[in-house]
Amino acid sequence: MPNQYLAIIPAFNEEKSIAAVIHNTNKYVNQVLVVDDQSTDSTRxxxxxxxxxxxxxxxxxxxxxxxxTGIAYAKRLEPNIVVIIDADGQHKPHDIPRLIRPIIAGEADLVLGSRFLYGKPVNMSQIKKVGNILTTFATSLLAGVKFTDTQTGFRAFNRKVLLSLDLVSDFTYTQEMILAVCHKGFRCTEVAIQMHTRRYGKSKVASKPSLYALKVLVIMFSTYLRLKIHR
Ligand SMILES: Nc1nc2c(ncn2[C@@H]2O[C@H](COP(=O)(O)OP(=O)(O)O)[C@@H](O)[C@H]2O)c(=O)[nH]1
Ligand SMILES: [Mg+2]
Known part of the structure:
Protein backbone atom coordinates (compact mmCIF):
# COMPACT_ATOMS: atom_id res chain seq x y z
CA MET A 1 0.00 0.00 0.00
CA PRO A 2 2.58 2.62 -1.00
CA ASN A 3 1.82 6.34 -0.60
CA GLN A 4 -1.31 5.67 1.32
CA TYR A 5 -2.97 6.40 4.63
CA LEU A 6 -4.09 3.79 7.11
CA ALA A 7 -6.30 4.29 10.18
CA ILE A 8 -6.03 1.95 13.16
CA ILE A 9 -9.08 1.85 15.42
CA PRO A 10 -8.90 -0.10 18.69
CA ALA A 11 -12.40 -1.20 19.60
CA PHE A 12 -14.11 -2.98 22.44
CA ASN A 13 -17.90 -3.13 22.58
CA GLU A 14 -18.54 -0.06 20.43
CA GLU A 15 -21.41 -1.34 18.25
CA LYS A 16 -23.35 1.93 18.44
CA SER A 17 -20.54 4.24 17.36
CA ILE A 18 -18.15 2.19 15.21
CA ALA A 19 -20.10 2.43 11.92
CA ALA A 20 -20.06 6.24 11.85
CA VAL A 21 -16.41 6.37 12.92
CA ILE A 22 -15.37 3.98 10.11
CA HIS A 23 -17.59 5.69 7.54
CA ASN A 24 -16.24 9.16 8.33
CA THR A 25 -12.63 8.04 8.76
CA ASN A 26 -12.76 6.39 5.32
CA LYS A 27 -13.21 9.85 3.78
CA TYR A 28 -9.63 10.69 4.75
CA VAL A 29 -7.71 7.38 4.60
CA ASN A 30 -7.36 4.53 2.13
CA GLN A 31 -7.92 1.72 4.59
CA VAL A 32 -9.35 1.30 8.07
CA LEU A 33 -8.05 -1.43 10.34
CA VAL A 34 -10.12 -2.27 13.42
CA VAL A 35 -8.49 -4.25 16.23
CA ASP A 36 -11.23 -5.85 18.27
CA ASP A 37 -10.67 -7.56 21.59
CA GLN A 38 -13.44 -10.12 21.78
CA SER A 39 -16.24 -7.59 21.96
CA THR A 40 -19.40 -9.25 23.19
CA ASP A 41 -21.61 -7.08 20.97
CA SER A 42 -21.74 -6.66 17.16
CA THR A 43 -18.63 -4.47 16.86
CA ARG A 44 -16.74 -6.98 14.68
CA THR A 69 -1.38 -5.98 16.83
CA GLY A 70 -2.48 -3.06 14.66
CA ILE A 71 1.07 -1.79 14.31
CA ALA A 72 2.40 -5.24 13.38
CA TYR A 73 -0.22 -5.45 10.63
CA ALA A 74 0.47 -1.88 9.49
CA LYS A 75 4.19 -2.60 9.19
CA ARG A 76 3.39 -5.13 6.48
CA LEU A 77 1.32 -2.57 4.55
CA GLU A 78 3.94 0.17 4.94
CA PRO A 79 1.53 3.12 4.58
CA ASN A 80 2.92 6.65 4.38
CA ILE A 81 0.85 7.81 7.33
CA VAL A 82 -0.93 5.99 10.14
CA VAL A 83 -3.83 7.67 11.95
CA ILE A 84 -5.07 6.31 15.27
CA ILE A 85 -8.60 7.18 16.27
CA ASP A 86 -10.93 5.82 18.95
CA ALA A 87 -14.04 3.82 18.08
CA ASP A 88 -16.29 5.53 20.62
CA GLY A 89 -16.99 8.70 18.60
CA GLN A 90 -15.09 10.97 21.01
CA HIS A 91 -12.76 12.09 18.18
CA LYS A 92 -14.01 13.64 14.97
CA PRO A 93 -12.63 12.18 11.75
CA HIS A 94 -13.03 15.58 10.07
CA ASP A 95 -10.06 16.69 12.22
CA ILE A 96 -7.82 14.14 10.42
CA PRO A 97 -6.59 16.57 7.71
CA ARG A 98 -5.49 19.03 10.44
CA LEU A 99 -3.90 16.22 12.41
CA ILE A 100 -1.77 14.94 9.53
CA ARG A 101 -0.90 18.36 8.09
CA PRO A 102 2.42 18.72 10.01
CA ILE A 103 3.48 15.26 8.75
CA ILE A 104 2.62 16.08 5.14
CA ALA A 105 4.44 19.41 5.49
CA GLY A 106 7.51 17.50 6.72
CA GLU A 107 7.45 19.36 10.04
CA ALA A 108 6.76 16.42 12.37
CA ASP A 109 6.99 12.63 12.53
CA LEU A 110 4.36 12.13 15.26
CA VAL A 111 1.38 14.43 15.82
CA LEU A 112 -0.81 14.23 18.90
CA GLY A 113 -4.36 15.58 18.94
CA SER A 114 -4.38 17.54 22.19
CA ARG A 115 -7.50 18.37 24.16
CA PHE A 116 -5.53 20.68 26.46
CA LEU A 117 -3.59 22.86 24.03
CA TYR A 118 -5.87 25.88 24.49
CA GLY A 119 -7.23 25.37 28.00
CA LYS A 120 -8.87 22.40 29.64
CA PRO A 121 -11.70 20.48 27.97
CA VAL A 122 -15.09 21.24 29.47
CA ASN A 123 -16.54 17.76 28.99
CA MET A 124 -13.92 15.84 30.99
CA SER A 125 -14.47 15.00 34.64
CA GLN A 126 -12.34 16.87 37.19
CA ILE A 127 -10.58 13.69 38.33
CA LYS A 128 -9.72 12.69 34.73
CA LYS A 129 -8.36 16.18 34.10
CA VAL A 130 -6.10 16.02 37.17
CA GLY A 131 -4.94 12.50 36.22
CA ASN A 132 -4.23 13.64 32.67
CA ILE A 133 -2.26 16.69 33.81
CA LEU A 134 -0.14 14.57 36.19
CA THR A 135 0.63 11.78 33.71
CA THR A 136 1.28 14.36 30.97
CA PHE A 137 3.71 16.19 33.27
CA ALA A 138 5.57 12.95 34.06
CA THR A 139 5.67 11.86 30.40
CA SER A 140 6.98 15.28 29.34
CA LEU A 141 9.68 15.10 31.99
CA LEU A 142 10.83 11.64 30.91
CA ALA A 143 10.54 12.46 27.20
CA GLY A 144 12.36 15.79 27.51
CA VAL A 145 9.63 17.41 25.39
CA LYS A 146 6.78 19.56 26.70
CA PHE A 147 3.36 18.07 25.90
CA THR A 148 -0.12 19.15 26.98
CA ASP A 149 -1.99 15.83 26.48
CA THR A 150 -0.11 12.53 26.35
CA GLN A 151 -3.19 10.40 26.99
CA THR A 152 -4.85 11.24 23.71
CA GLY A 153 -5.87 8.35 21.46
CA PHE A 154 -6.14 10.61 18.40
CA ARG A 155 -2.72 10.78 16.77
CA ALA A 156 -0.85 10.24 13.52
CA PHE A 157 2.66 9.29 12.51
CA ASN A 158 4.73 8.66 9.43
CA ARG A 159 6.23 5.43 8.11
CA LYS A 160 9.61 5.99 9.79
CA VAL A 161 7.91 6.11 13.19
CA LEU A 162 5.72 3.12 12.33
CA LEU A 163 8.72 0.97 11.42
CA SER A 164 10.55 2.00 14.61
CA LEU A 165 7.75 1.07 17.01
CA ASP A 166 8.25 -1.83 19.38
CA LEU A 167 5.58 -1.48 22.07
CA VAL A 168 5.33 -3.92 24.98
CA SER A 169 2.54 -2.81 27.36
CA ASP A 170 -0.89 -4.45 27.11
CA PHE A 171 -2.87 -1.96 29.19
CA THR A 172 -2.28 1.20 27.15
CA TYR A 173 0.06 2.46 24.44
CA THR A 174 -0.40 6.22 24.72
CA GLN A 175 2.52 7.33 26.90
CA GLU A 176 4.83 4.45 25.94
CA MET A 177 4.61 5.37 22.26
CA ILE A 178 5.51 9.00 23.00
CA LEU A 179 8.52 8.07 25.15
CA ALA A 180 9.83 5.62 22.53
CA VAL A 181 9.35 8.06 19.65
CA CYS A 182 11.01 10.98 21.50
CA HIS A 183 13.84 8.72 22.66
CA LYS A 184 14.60 7.84 19.03
CA GLY A 185 14.87 11.53 18.17
CA PHE A 186 11.74 11.84 16.06
CA ARG A 187 9.99 15.21 15.92
CA CYS A 188 6.74 15.34 17.86
CA THR A 189 4.11 18.06 17.84
CA GLU A 190 0.55 18.66 18.98
CA VAL A 191 -2.52 20.10 17.27
CA ALA A 192 -5.61 21.19 19.15
CA ILE A 193 -8.62 18.92 18.86
CA GLN A 194 -11.96 18.81 20.62
CA MET A 195 -12.97 15.72 22.50
CA HIS A 196 -16.66 14.93 22.40
CA THR A 197 -18.69 13.34 25.15
CA ARG A 198 -19.29 9.61 24.76
CA ARG A 199 -22.88 9.14 23.59
CA TYR A 200 -22.94 5.33 23.77
CA GLY A 201 -21.15 2.59 25.66
CA LYS A 202 -18.78 2.99 28.58
CA SER A 203 -15.29 4.36 29.01
CA LYS A 204 -12.98 1.45 29.86
CA VAL A 205 -9.35 2.45 29.73
CA ALA A 206 -9.53 5.40 32.13
CA SER A 207 -12.77 4.45 33.85
CA LYS A 208 -11.00 4.17 37.25
CA PRO A 209 -8.71 7.23 37.24
CA SER A 210 -6.53 6.31 40.24
CA LEU A 211 -5.91 2.76 38.97
CA TYR A 212 -5.28 4.18 35.51
CA ALA A 213 -2.72 6.67 36.87
CA LEU A 214 -0.94 3.92 38.82
CA LYS A 215 -0.75 1.56 35.83
CA VAL A 216 0.41 4.39 33.57
CA LEU A 217 3.15 5.42 36.00
CA VAL A 218 4.45 1.84 36.06
CA ILE A 219 4.40 1.73 32.23
CA MET A 220 6.16 5.10 31.97
CA PHE A 221 8.98 4.32 34.33
CA SER A 222 9.56 0.80 33.01
CA THR A 223 9.59 2.19 29.45
CA TYR A 224 12.04 4.89 30.51
CA LEU A 225 14.37 2.34 32.10
CA ARG A 226 14.09 -0.03 29.13
CA LEU A 227 14.96 2.78 26.73
CA LYS A 228 17.89 3.93 28.89
CA ILE A 229 19.29 0.39 29.15
CA HIS A 230 18.99 -0.25 25.41
CA ARG A 231 20.46 3.09 24.48
N1 LIG B 1 -9.05 -3.55 21.22
C1 LIG B 1 -9.37 -2.94 22.38
N2 LIG B 1 -9.85 -1.70 22.36
C2 LIG B 1 -10.16 -1.13 23.54
C3 LIG B 1 -10.04 -1.79 24.79
N3 LIG B 1 -10.44 -0.95 25.78
C4 LIG B 1 -10.81 0.19 25.15
N4 LIG B 1 -10.65 0.07 23.81
C5 LIG B 1 -10.91 1.06 22.76
O1 LIG B 1 -9.96 2.10 22.91
C6 LIG B 1 -10.55 3.36 22.68
C7 LIG B 1 -10.43 4.23 23.94
O2 LIG B 1 -11.07 3.56 25.00
P1 LIG B 1 -11.93 4.31 26.12
O3 LIG B 1 -12.35 3.28 27.08
O4 LIG B 1 -12.96 5.17 25.49
O5 LIG B 1 -10.79 5.23 26.78
P2 LIG B 1 -11.02 6.59 27.59
O6 LIG B 1 -11.81 7.50 26.70
O7 LIG B 1 -9.62 7.06 27.84
O8 LIG B 1 -11.72 6.19 28.84
C8 LIG B 1 -12.01 3.07 22.27
O9 LIG B 1 -12.05 2.97 20.86
C9 LIG B 1 -12.28 1.70 22.90
O10 LIG B 1 -13.27 0.95 22.20
C10 LIG B 1 -9.53 -3.13 24.78
O11 LIG B 1 -9.40 -3.79 25.80
N5 LIG B 1 -9.21 -3.64 23.55
MG1 LIG C 1 -13.14 7.20 25.11
Missing amino acids: KIARLHGAIVISHPRNKGVGAAMR
Missing part, protein backbone atom coordinates in the same frame (compact mmCIF):
# COMPACT_ATOMS: atom_id res chain seq x y z
CA LYS A 45 -19.64 -7.66 12.35
CA ILE A 46 -20.48 -3.98 11.88
CA ALA A 47 -16.83 -3.09 11.26
CA ARG A 48 -16.56 -5.74 8.52
CA LEU A 49 -19.85 -4.62 6.97
CA HIS A 50 -18.40 -1.11 6.70
CA GLY A 51 -15.35 -2.30 4.81
CA ALA A 52 -12.76 -2.31 7.60
CA ILE A 53 -10.09 -4.97 7.90
CA VAL A 54 -10.90 -6.51 11.29
CA ILE A 55 -8.40 -8.34 13.46
CA SER A 56 -9.80 -9.91 16.58
CA HIS A 57 -7.85 -11.12 19.59
CA PRO A 58 -8.92 -14.53 20.96
CA ARG A 59 -9.43 -12.89 24.38
CA ASN A 60 -9.49 -9.37 25.75
CA LYS A 61 -5.89 -8.18 26.09
CA GLY A 62 -6.23 -4.41 26.42
CA VAL A 63 -5.85 -1.40 24.19
CA GLY A 64 -2.02 -1.47 24.34
CA ALA A 65 -1.96 -5.06 23.08
CA ALA A 66 -4.52 -4.10 20.41
CA MET A 67 -2.27 -1.28 19.22
CA ARG A 68 0.69 -3.67 19.06
